[in-house]
Amino acid sequence: MWRNIASNAMTFLVVLVFLAGGALIWAKQEYSDAGPLAVPICLSVQSGSNMRRVSDELVSQGAVSSGALFRMGADYTDKAGQLKAGSYLVPEGSSMSEIVDIVTRGGASTCGTEVVFRVGINQAMVQVRELDPVTGRFEEVAEFDPAQGEAPEEYTSVKQKADTRFRVALAEGVTSWQVVNELRQVDVLEGDVTEVPPEGSLAPDSYEVRPGDTLESVLSRMQSAQELILATAWQNRASDLPLKTPEEALILASIVEKETGIPTEREQVAAVFVNRLNAGMRLQTDPTVIYGITKGEGILGRGLRRSELDAATPYNTYVIPGLPPTPIANPGRASIEAALNPDTADYVYFVAKTLDPKDGHVFATTLDEHNSNVAAYRRLEAQRANQ
Known part of the structure; x- marks a missing residue:
């Protein structure tokens, strides 16, 4: 009788191990396979958030099939504690593994709100834009001249958000005086400069800036970029x-x-x-x-x-x-x-x-x-x- 009981117990253990192994294989496959997301979404991760809140949001938006499995995978890969605040574009069909990588790798936000300070030939404008994750294009929310009265609520409401991105865009052909004069109106930049950079020394381009950056540091980046462009072109003349x-x-x-x-x-x-x-x-x-x-x-x-x-x-x-x-x-x-x-x-x-x-x-x-x-x-x- 004891022999039969032992034999049955061993069989039961083998079945349990088999089932556990099968469940583990299924979980790994589910974690790595393409997810159910039908269209891209913009996922906002607030400062101080955690994987449970993120997983609940992903479940509610139909991006993952199981919040528990999403969290288990993040734990298993030692990424649960690496969550970074920001707004992230999650492409359609993203696997749980890919989403975990997106929200933990850090860097600039890839979707959400963007504020662009445009320095043009005839005037400067501030644009508040929102990325449409489905089309991948930015849709304008507000536009205003910073020299004309108070900024609209659409700007003031997003200026303090941690995941808002800021860019300074210089049009080709602007003068150095125009650049300095307009950048002095950019209220996320700090400090001032005593001298306008030499004419021609600033590269017209788009520059990502962060609140607290100094005006001097932004101008220095523009000068370094122009020096490189000119040196390369001169070498290939x-x-x-x-x-x-x-x-x-x-x-x-x-x-x-x-x-x-x-x-x-x-x-x-x-x-x-x-x-x-x-x-x-x-x-x-x-x-x-x-x-x-x-x-x-x-x-x-x-x-x-x-x-x-x-x-x-x-x-x-x-x-x-x-x-x-x-x-x-x-x-x-x-x-x-x-x-x-x-x-x-x-x-x-x-x-x-x-x-x-x-x-x-x-x-x-x-x-x-x-x-x-x-x-x-x-x-x-x-x-x-x-x-």
Whole structure:
């Protein structure tokens, strides 16, 4: 009898071990397999939260099939204590293992609210945007000019949240004075600077910032980025350019930046000025004259006067030979590269193609051809005046 009891007990233990092993294999498989999430979601992890709260939220949003198994997996992989606050994009079909990795690896939030401080040529704007996890696109919640009255509630309500991301975005062609003047209005940055960085030394780009960052540190990042862009472009420059130093290249790039906003014609505009420099011709470009008047501190807001075009100033390229003494704006990477690798065409003239700046320019190699193009443009002006 005892032999039968022992045999049955052993059989029972074998079955239990088998079942336990099978359950473990199933649990591992369930933890690693694709999850039930049908569409991406934005998961917010608050400061001081824990895996139970996160797992409950995931269950409620249909991202995991079992909160208990999610927590067990986090414990088993020693990640339960590594939860990081933030807002995280959880892709559709994410496994429990992948979600645990998302909420514990740290770094910047990948979804939720984003505040963008845009420094543009004509004005600065603040945008509050929310990521739609389904489309992967940011939807605008609010937009306002920080210099015009109080910020809206949509901004003040998210400014203090730990998972809100902040970016500073510089448009190509802004001046250093504009950058400093507008960044002084960014209320998440601290401190000030006593001097405006040299013109052209700030790289137009998008920079992630954090509340408490100093204005000086952000400007330093922009200068370091521009130094790298210029050094790389100078190293890869075309041969036989009439440019002796990287600083001269930066000056020419800033002129190209202000003369055209059409990406496909930057090299052509650069070719015109390179060909003029090689031929000993004056550059004769309005943006340099304008900079000589404004010093980059705001927009001229009117046309140039005849007296200003005739005045002998360091920036009047209708009068002086060669390049002006400094850049006239902060050029972007594309304009720097265009200045150092211009089109090989023999263009020495260009004029606007139509009255719409978006239509770009028409280029010419001879004065007769250029005069014909100018006449066509004047006719368009006359037609508009008579309408």
